[in-house]
């Protein structure tokens with residue numbers, strides 16, 4: 001997202017406002033959990049859009065860059081409060097005091113932490129309309145009540161979420177990309193399909209400038225739900241099995257996949273497209289190993305999984321999928337699993353995330369997650385993860401009528417690709433966690449299939465057993 005500028009708040013041009021905000025945001029942005037450019041300095045900063053939502057509350061789209069010509073800048077959505085004095089209860093929201101420009105002497109803070117601004121956002125969503133380039137819309141069939149008490153969710157998130165009265169949750173996308181966000185598009189389509197595994201959007205807001213983009217989505221909040229990651233860790237801590245839950249989760253995943261296949265156009269079977277997919281995975285491996293040197297010793301071993309994929313002729317069609325499925329993206333309320341966060345991998349371009357892909361990719365994401373959970377507790381219990389993985393695939397097979405374990409090369413390639421993604425994610429966001437995906441990478445590299453020439457000279461890949469690579 002670049003360049004265009006929207007209406008002027010209270011008579012100040014964005015360029016003028018930037019003189020007040022630039023220094024503050026250069027320091028504050030990189031400290032935020034949702035800031036994608038971890039480890040990079042914000043050297044270029046510009047305001048793409050400024051909208052005064054109400055006096056003292058600015059909605060901004062800012063573009064940040066690190067000065068490198070090779071990396072395009074990112075666009076972030078901010079809601080900033082500006083005032084003379086910050087009440088002590090908002091001390092934690094303080095960004096700083098502007099020293100120059102039109103806001104000189106005023107204190108700037110993160111307005112999402114302020115109930116008044118959160119109330120106002122909900123009011124906007126309840127009563128559709130526009131504010132400058134922002135458009136607020138809702139499902140006319142759902143009446144959202146007024147006056148619900150807001151609280152900002154304290155979760156480790158890629159975005160920011162406000163919960164209203166334990167009845168609704170508003171996700172505010174932090175890193176904004178041009179186009180409809182799959183986290184609005186997919187749950188909306190699934191709801192139309194009658195799929196009840198996904199909370200259906202009831203309201204949303206978007207911008208038309210600098211380019212059309214989704215900015216936030218309001219959905220029903222499941223008040224008694226616990227996420228799969230917390231449940232899995234509880235089970236590990238208590239020395240309990242998690243296979244019944246994993247089986248049901250496999251069924252829920254398959255149900256969502258079937259609904260997705262019905263709601264969106266299917267793509268052609270992977271067929272010879274496997275070569276292109278393998279090439280993309282190899283490219284990601286090479287690029288990641290340049291950023292995460294710990295990967296270097298394993299690159300040759302890991303490539304085996306991608307080489308095997310390149311010669312695979314899969315007859316299974318591709319379809320829309322979740323794209324970033326793991327235990328943190330599933331919620332259990334009572335005995336029932338729900339799937340949330342259809343944004344896909346936030347670092348990838350939206351156009352790519354909306355492409356049909358193999359459902360095996362989601363399955364691989366969840367299988368990696370069982371491994372993650374088992375790895376994050378001492379002593380490591382590989383058998384626990386192996387049983388969960390098996391139960392999950394069995395549940396999936398029972399619902400989908402095909403077993404992901406039968407797609408062993410595809411599954412292995414996607415698991416390897418996911419582990420590489422995780423290594424990059426952890427190196428950037430949580431370096432202490434890097435050993436978790438690295439342990440899987442070491443195993444996957446060690447057990448990687450080696451394409452061997454067949455008597456006819458065409459490559460033949462021995463299929464490793466499903467358990468050998470991940471189980472121990």
Ligand SMILES: Nc1ncnc2c1ncn2[C@@H]1O[C@H](COP(=O)(O)OP(=O)(O)O)[C@@H](O)[C@H]1O
Pocket residue numbers: 153155156157158159160161169171199219220221222223225227328329331340341343
């Ligand atoms: N509909 C919901 N009901 C209950 N909790 C939810 C719901 N949607 C999200 N959450 C909670 O919010 C957290 C973050 O949501 P998520 O969509 O994964 O955001 P992000 O993309 O920022 O990671 C989840 O882990 C979950 O705890």
Ligand SMILES: O=P(O)(O)O[C@H]1O[C@H](CO)[C@@H](O[C@H]2O[C@H](CO)[C@@H](O)[C@H](O)[C@H]2O)[C@H](O)[C@H]1O
Pocket residue numbers: 156157158229324326327328329341345346365368369370372422425
């Ligand atoms: O923010 P998102 O939930 O969209 O996803 C990102 O952050 C996740 C961590 O919060 C990360 O997931 C990795 O860690 C999880 C445990 O914290 C584990 O369950 C996942 O299997 C593992 O991939 C995810 O990769 C990232 O996209």
